[in-house]
Amino acid sequence: MIAFLDYIANYINEQHSEDSGEIAVVFPNRRAIRFLKNSIAKSIKKQSWLPDMFSMDDFIYHFSDFEAADRNTQLIELFKIHRAKNPENTDSEAAFEDFLNWGTAVIQDFNEIDMYQIDAKEVFSYLSETKAIQLWSPDKNELSDFQKDYLKFYQSLFSYYKHFKSRLQKKELAYQGMAFRDFAEKIKEEEIQLPYKKILFCGFNALTRSERNIIHELLKTKQAEIFFDADAYYVDNPKHEAGLFIRELKEEFNLQNLHRIEENFKKEKKIEIIGVPKQIGQAKLCGKILQDIKSKEKEIDINDTVVLMNDENLLEAILQSIPLEYEQLNVSLGYPLGLSPAFQFFQDLFQLYISAQENKDSKKLVFYHKHLNKILLHPYLALVSADNKNIVAIKDEMLEKNTSMLSSQKLQKIMENHQAADLYEKFFSFSENTQDFLLAMDNLCVSLLEANYEKNSISTLEQESILAFQSLLKQIYELIKTYALRLRLKTCWKLIKDNCNSESIALIGEPLQGLQIMGMLESRNLSFKRVIMLSVNEGILPMGKSQQSFIPMQIKRDFGLPDFHRKEAVYAFHFYRLLQSAEEVFLLYNTETDSLGAGEKSRYIQQLLYELPSYNPDINIRQGVLQLKPDVNENNWIAEALEEIHPKEEKIQEALARFFERGISPSALNTYISCPKKFYFRYILSLHEAEEIEESIDERNIGSIIHNVLEDLYQEHKGKTLSVKDVEAMLEKYKALTLLHFEKQAFGEDKNYGKTLLMREVAHNYIAQFLKKEKKRLETHNIQIVGLEEVLECQIDKYHFKGKADRIDIFDGKHRIIDYKSGKYNPKTDLKIPKEKIKNISAIIGNYAMEKNIQMILYILMYSKSNPQLKIKEMEAGMHFLQQSSKDFVALDAGAYAEENSFKAYEDLILGILEEMETAPFTAMNEKNKCSYCPYQNICH
Ligand code: SF4
Structure with missing residues (x-):
């Protein structure tokens, strides 16, 4: 063909x-x-x-007689008209900020009216009050106040339209629709030859x-x-x-x-339709398909292959998935600057200063530590810095001081002390004046690009993004100057951000050579033998029904402006046109629900499956869904694209050996039980949660404070028998000790205010309740304190176990290993192991409810191994639930196993879990409730 x-x-x-x-x-x-x-x-x-x-x-x-008016010039011209119409609003900055919320949509409406040569006066006067009532409130006689305001605004738009065009015309400028309409009218009148x-x-x-x-x-x-x-x-x-x-x-x-x-749809064609979980799954599969294409046909003309992207968010993942054999690539895509890696950095930097201005204390800018950290930890800081260690030291000093708000002067001092005055100058000394701020930002872009020229450490895509951002800064700077605009930093950022979302970056490559990566609109008029199309999902192809317009849909239809159906038909054409000349087509869609859709394949796929085979019975269509499960057929090329983290790999075996050497703790085992993949991240890859400044107290902090207070209170009674009097004395001093521990945690300056004060009251309450119950217990029982924060260890088989018990007592002659829990007791699952579960490892892995049980089993095992003289009935392990005043100590229900006077069944259970750890893949449990609190959720999915 x-x-x-x-x-x-x-x-x-x-x-x-x-x-x-x-x-x-x-x-x-x-x-x-x-x-x-x-x-x-x-x-x-x-x-x-x-x-x-x-x-x-x-x-x-x-x-035409006109030059194209750029987006920002159009906005400012329209804003001038708006200001002239509303002189009573004296706050021009606030007016501009408000205007940015609707100005672009109005300009789009004007553009569409002209592109379709519609009479604007008719459109904007069409909506009389009577018509509006028919459209919006068929049952009511009156419009709401909101509807009345909207109607008034709508009816005023013709005047905006008229003045807007006339202002542009005087400057010999035109937006697209204006130029097209003018051209169409003149060519009809033969005024253009x-x-x-x-x-x-x-x-x-x-x-x-x-x-x-x-x-x-x-x-x-x-x-x-x-x-x-x-x-x-x-x-x-x-x-x-x-x-x-x-x-x-x-x-x-x-x-x-x-x-x-x-008639190319009558010819031979192979179409594969593959559903794959997650965006990243699509990128990996695309890489695998490309690899297969290369290995099947060594002499293949790769210029005939296109990777068609319907969602620009996937670009980075795709670029990383392209096999190395594809030496030449050409990326041509309307890749919005707002999606670029550099954009996030600039957004964070603006955010730092915007909030610093809002937090302004007397004359100083005051930075919020979370915003500051984002910049300090950003690789761009390391890019321009001569010594990365300085940055780490600055971060550590801030962490040590536990300062949630930091004035610019203090930051300057800290940075100077760490020989990083130049970094302070480049990143943190920007002026508050918006124009000067933009100049400083421009200088920073130059510094980043120069530093990268030396170090070559950022991707071409990032360099292009910085260049595009820099040129945008210049445009906005010129605009502010030309129109003598007064903009707050916040409003300026809104303008820049809107531009970033509509501005595209010029991308990489030689258009005529190599593998083509492009978006749907860029593919117009081009033909490829092989098409790999991604994100063929409903809501993406065709796009959902979002529209930014002030013209109601009914009026659009009445005047012949395009509605959703016509807009969708445009995408249907692009989709089928690209397929018509292809011999081999791969349509990939995401099977998982995410922000862009419900994991549904596009209706175009459904239509293709339903209609095409009857048009051409010889067409070869296969479809399937790629499962992220370990049991997929490994010979299937689709399955090979799956990433499975398997302990059999040598590196993982080595990391596991190191983990075992350190001693297996109850918390590590619990992490594995709750989600093996989480265990993999934390204990195999050693990815730990970043230490953060604690600006307010949460449940975790309060738990550790209570632990510490109780440890201090009981310290002097270690090795002794406890008396009612001892506990009464504790009740006298627990408040002072609690205050001390709150101060140690240094929650800013707020220990006597707000949430911190409230949490201190909560801690008092828990401790007092616990001590009162202890006093009651002592009336009828004998308690001897054997150990506090006691390290327990044992060796079972080849494994070494190590953990710490909060407290060990001899309670009426029975050894009791105690854990303080600040959570609540769940009578259905806590400290109970149903008999059928103890031999069923797969029922335990992924079972969050088993965590407390496994912890107690390990305590018993460790304690019994180091105290072999004790009989099983002479010991128990359990918990005090501090949140529940009604609940006393709850011991692990040893059930039938205790009768055997042996912990053999428990030993086998723990060994079974460890064997699983050494042989089975680290599967992701993917449980919505747990994943939403998991620190690894961003890298896991
Ligand atoms: S995000 Fe969910 S599946 Fe992934 S590691 Fe965390 S808990 Fe496991």
């Missing part, structure tokens, strides 16, 4: 060999131009001129009214020809949405024959 652009090249070479210099070719976008030039060069038979080539936008602006014998409009599908009118006028005078890149499969089927626009154009332009409608 001949690719569309090769077809156009042949047409030009054959039909316009003599006059190729007098023709123009117009495409929907610029990208096809380079490819067409290449095709012409390949097929040219004799020397001739290259035709002029344009994207539709460039074509219109080239022959185009200097070409023929204009070839190639690869268009959905055209706006002004585009249709422009092309139609030129077709009528035979100055133009139109070429489609479509397939009879969807064009000839009157119900198929992908062919909707081409059928309409055929009728409207009265075209007898459509150039060029192929």
Whole structure:
């Protein structure tokens, strides 16, 4: 099959060999131009001129009286009109901030009205009060206040529209719709003469009214020809949405024959539809498919393969998954600056200063430690720093001081003490004046790029992002200067952020060479033999029904503005067009629910599965879902793409051996039981939670404070028999001790206020309750304190166990190992092991409720091994639940096993768990409730 652009090249070479210099070719976008030039060069038979080539936008602006008005200029011009209309609002900064919330949507509406050559006056006066009541409140007689305000605003929009256009016109500027409308009107009135014998409009599908009118006028005078890149499969089927626009154009332009409608869906094709969990799963699978393609066909022309991305968020993961054999890549994607890795850093830096201004104390900026840490720990700081150790030392000093708020002066001092004055200058000494701030930010971008020139440590994508961000800063700076705007930093950041979300980064590569990675819109007019399309999910392809517009949908329909159905039909065309010329297609979709969708495959896949086999029974469609389970068939190439962390690997075996050497603690075993993958992160990879400044007290802190207070209170009674009097004395001093431990934790300056004071009261309450119960116990029992924070150890088989018991008593002659628990007692699961579970390891792994039981079993095992003289009935392990005043000590219910006078069954259980640890994969338990508190959730999913 001949690719569309090769077809156009042949047409030009054959039909316009003599006059190729007098023709123009117009495409929907610029990208096809380079490819067409290449095709012409390949097929040219004799020397001739290259035709002029344009994207539709460039074509219109080239022959129009206007320059294109950039996004920010449009915004400011509209804002000026808004200010003039609302002089009573004297706070211009607040007005601008508010304006940013709706200005862009209004400009988009103006653009659409002009692109479709609709009478703006009619649109904005169409919504009378009566009409609004019909539309919004059919049962009521009156509009709500909100609806009335909206109506008033809507009706005022025509005046905005009129003034907006006139202001731009005076400056010889135009937004896209304005330029297109003007062009369409002038060409109709023959006020524009185009200097070409023929204009070839190639690869268009959905055209706006002004585009249709422009092309139609030129077709009528035979100055133009139109070429489609479509397939009879969807064009000839009157119900198929992908062919909707081409059928309409055929009728409207009265075209007898459509150039060029192929029948490629009747040819041989292989389509694989694969569901895979998570975004990262798709990236990995894509890498695996590419690897397979290379290994199957060594001499493959990789220029014929495209990785089509429907979700730009996947770009980084895809770039990392491309096999090394693919030496040349070309990434052309509308990759929003707002998704770039550098954007997050700039956002954090703005956030640091915005909140510092809000926290301003007298004349000093005061930084919040969490915002400050994000910058201090960011790799860009290390990039420009001569010595990374300084940064760590600064962070440690802040941690040591446990300072949640830090003035800029103090920070400067700390940084100077650590020989990092230059870093302070570059990152933390920005002016509060917005214009100066932007200049300092610009300088920082220069420093980052210069440092990277030396160290080469950031990716090309990041460099491009920094450059794009820097150019945006300059634009905003100029805008502020030109229009003498007064912007707060916060408003300025909002403007920058909006720009980042609409601005795209120029990406890497040579367009004609190598593997192509692109977005759907960039693929227009291009043909590939192999297509790997990602994120073919409902809600992404087609996109959900989100719209930013002030024109109600009903009015849009009444005036012929495009509604959701027409917008979706555009994407249906792109999807089918890309498939039509491909011989091998892989459609990947995410099976998991995430922020972008419900893990559903796109309706286009469903449609393909339902309709295509009856159109072409020879087409080969396979579909399947990739499971993240250890039992998938390992011979299946899909299964090989799975990442399974298996202890059999040598490195993991070594790390496990080191873990065993250190001694197996109850908490490590519990981590394994609650989620083996969590254990893998914490104990095999040694990924620990970052130490953080504690700005307020939480449950964990309060638990450790109570432990410490109780330890201090009982210390002097260690080795002695406890009396009621001893406990009464403890009741006298526990408050002072609690205060001491709160002070030690240094929760800022707030120990006598707010949450900290409240938590101290809670701690008092728990300790007092516990002591009162202790006093009661002593009335009828004998308690001897044997140990506090006692280290217990033992060896079972090849394993060494080590742990610490909060307290050990001899209670009426029985040895009692005690753990203080600040949580609540669950009578159904806590300290009970059902008989059937003790031999069923798989029922224990992943069973959160088993954690306390396993801890107590280990205590008993360790204590009994180091006290072999004790009989089983002479010892017990259990917990005091501090939160429950009604509950006394609860011992592990040893059940039937105690009768055997042996802990053999417990030993076997623990050894069984360890054997599992050494042989089975570290499976992720993926339990919503647990994962949401897990520190590894970001790297796990
Ligand atoms: S996020 Fe969930 S599955 Fe992953 S390690 Fe944590 S608890 Fe386990």
